[in-house]
Amino acid sequence: MESFDGIYLDLAKQPGKCRFADSGLGWKPAAGGDTFTLQAADITQAQWSKAARGHEVKVISRNGDVIQLDGFQQEDFDRLSRPFKQWYSINLESKEHAVRGWNWGKAEFGKAELAFNVQSRPAFEIPYTEISNTNLAGKNEVTLEFSLPGDGAETNGDLAGARAKGQKAGGARDQLVEMRFYIPGTAPKAETNEDEEKGDEDEEMEEQNAANVFYNTLIEKAEIGEISGDNYASFKEVLHLTPRGRFDIDMYEKDFRLRGKTYDYKIQYESVKKFLMLPKPDDVHTLITIGLDPPIRQGQTRYPFLVMQFKRDEEVTLDLNMTEEQLAKYDGKLRANYEAPISSVVAQLFRGLAGKKIAMPSKDFLSHHQQSGVKCSIKANEGHLFCLDKSFMFVPKPATYISFDNVANITMSRVGGAISASRTFDMSVTLKGGAGEHQFSNINREEQGPLEEFFRAKKLKTINEMAEESGALLAAALKDQLESSDDDAGNGVRGSADEDDESIDEDFRDDSDSDVAEEYDSAHESSGSDAEMDDASAGAESDAEERPKKKSKTK
Template sequence: MESFDNIYLDLSKQSGKCKLAESGMGWRPSGGGDTFTLDSSNIGAAQWSRAAKGFELKILSRTSGVIQLDGFDQEDFERLSRAFKVWYGVAIEQREHAIRGWNWGKAEFTKAELAFNVQNRPAFEIPYSEISNTNLAGKNEVAVEFALPADEKANGHIEGSTKNRGRKAAAGPDELVEMRFYIPGTALKKEKAEGDGAKKEGSEEEGEEEAEEQNAANLFYETLMDKAEIGDVAGDTFATFLDVLHLTPRGRFDIDMYEASFRLRGKTYDYKIQYSSIKKFFLLPKNDEMHTLIVLGLDPPLRQGQTRYPFLVMQLKLDEEVSIELNMTEELLRERYKDKLEPRYEEPIHQVITKIFRGLSGKKVIMPSKDFVSHHGHSGVKCSIKANEGLLYFLDKSLMFVPKPATYVQIENISVVTMSRVGGAISASRTFDITVSLKGGLGEHQFSNINREEQQPLEEFFKAKNIRIKNEMVDDSAALIKAALENDDLSTDEDVRPDRGSADEDEESVDEDFHADSDSDVAEEYDSAHESSGSGSGSDAEMDDPDEDDAVDDEMDEEEEERPKKKSKVGK
């Protein structure tokens, strides 16, 4: 038996003792805890390289698991190499990592991990078990998301790998959660149908026909999805819903529901979300009485590039019915989901999705409060946050604004609700704003342009929830009504006469900015038009006689004689 002290397993917080024997290898933490063992028949390959705490021995198991043992001394290589060769029949490969610091290289898909090579040397490797999701972030860009510490069942436990895979830095303050690869150009995708036998005449041409040229980023994305088994690792889909409209993030997605997670498949983006990430589940009917909203509150939120989506908002038609049978054995349905799921559903689609989500995730469905009914008999009140219009729902323990930006406010955190009106225009009396101030100075949320008819239902709801209300628009409304009445009393026929522009000015008034340098015919024409109190009559005459543009001065005099007649005709 070979024994090594101060060895770290998968970047563990504390070191332990590593032992090798003919039957296999094991590691036990020095402070006590779970022991990791690996059978000799499961050891597929081994690599030796420099690492963080000295030298690292990386073991690749036959079941695609990756085990990293760090903290060896350089002198330990001979003992390890001899033990692996004699006991396991495996030669340890010595590898030197690229240390140039280049960020461009070549990606290589191995059996257990994605390797990024620079000048044929590995710069870093990403085990497939660490990858929780990937999607196309652009035409030539692929985003790779890593499993978070909270995702204990992110990709399941692979036999022949450590249990803490996927949550290495559980107590660390910082952790890498996403990496992006820019992959330009095109690549040839070779089909598996190529012959494995001896080459025949024309075999190269046949191979070229089977190779399909496509975007290199797409090929990388598809290969990674296949290698990392994203979605497939959860087993068969229990249910699938096609082309479901999502308001946040915007688009139509297919929903695949697995045992521990569900997947959203769109034209550009794919998302894999654990049921454990669902913290809130809302079913909110829209005011149009044609659609309903299903809202999922996620923690950690969904990421799309730099944008985070803490809420998923789906919109479904009320009259759309669906018939579906769950792809689940009777034994599994009876043992694990008894009284939670039914083998078959034939109901409106929003009820089916809600029941399946509730059965698989175990989350309670939150509905609008019975204590609130709007003036028009709806559960939501139409309003806006800044320039975004939406619906504000009043729930038993919270307020929820959807669809964008989806805003969740717990009632227990509300300090005071202020009702006010922005602006002094008479039209503002039709709407009002409410500002929800949070306790402890944690900020506020303003909901604008609420119909004035909703004031009384809102006040009754807040009073029922013992929320302090501050009304700042009582005096304003009285003043506005008084001002409107005064304007109606003072208005006369003289006050409402039309504004005739320069025709209402005195003839003797002088435009100080105008300097008459010459007495042109045009100036005389406008002067005469002013004297006849018909500044637009000249243009009317020109429009009536468009073919007389080249007339002489005598014809212009005849036009001036006709103008008063036309004006008097209008006056009648």
């Protein structure tokens, strides 16, 4: 037996004692707690390298898990090499890491981890168990997303690490959440090692983007795509309002998958914190909202809620791919066959597999149009606000959940416009402890009464500023009207009819002939003959005698 003190298991916060024997290895925390053991038959590979706390022994088990033992000294290498060689029939390989700091190199897929090598030396390794998702972020770019454990105490502080998938770095103060690889060039879809098969396959083998090859290989290695065994149920091209797109939903025993054209997600049922079924006020669709912690991510955007939309009249017939023994584990929460609207089937499956209650809109609230939701907006985003028994829920974007326990007060106010033209109002929900507020705008004025009645029933403090605003606006309007009437009387200004009577037409001139007659004046020169001018003068004089005199205008 070889024993070492001050050894850390899987980046744990507290050290412990590590022992190697012919039956296997074990680690026990110095402060007391559960002991970790690994049988000798399960040890397949071991590596020695320099690490943060001195030197590290990395052990890879038969099922692909990576166990890190950190805290050894340089002189411990010889003591460790003998037990690995004699008891486990394994050579303890010594590896030196690349320390040049280059950000370009070669990625190699090993049995249990992805290694990034610089000049044939590993710069860093990523265990497959730590990768929660991968996506093609561009033509030559692949994104790796790492698991985010909810509480560090549940991870490496309690002997989890790589053996509890995706929770290795849970105890660290800072956590790596995403990494991007730029992969240029092309690569063949398939590779063969037998020379006799190459001749037949060279014609069929096509070149494709190297990023696609990397992406597909990583999905297979990290088990992000298909997993062994059949899924319990599948739903094709389900419309998601948040994040926007159509995703296929595959439901398994411990997780469910969302598969889209660009992004795929693998979500544990343990991450489902809330499940709501909301009837959309259009009487056509039903919204299923799932609250997630940790949220899913698309680049820099985080989505703590999934919002799915289903047609109410769309029915589905589904047979679960489960045996009777598997169904018996859920205590009657699942049935072997379903024939019902698709929204109801999806809700019942999530209720049984995730073990979460389905929250519905409160029966104490009905809008003016006898609906469960009220149309409103958050900034420039239109949606519907639903009143539940213990919370508010705004969907679809940004999906906002507000618990009544966190509400300090609710303020109703009107923004701009005259009294008669104001058909909407705003509602501001202020949170306790100075946590901010949520502003809902453009709510129909008809919904004020039902909302106030619901707030009183739930004992929520409500401030109605619209009554004060209405009184102030009315007083201001009456004051302006009185001032304008007094000013008109003092200036002797009368109505518009008097103005029309007193208006003077400057173009009208009495006792004067029209301007056209001036052209026939005897002094007017013309290019015509004298006879024509005489005839024109004679005609003008006779017309003047026959035309009666104009009457002068009487005032």
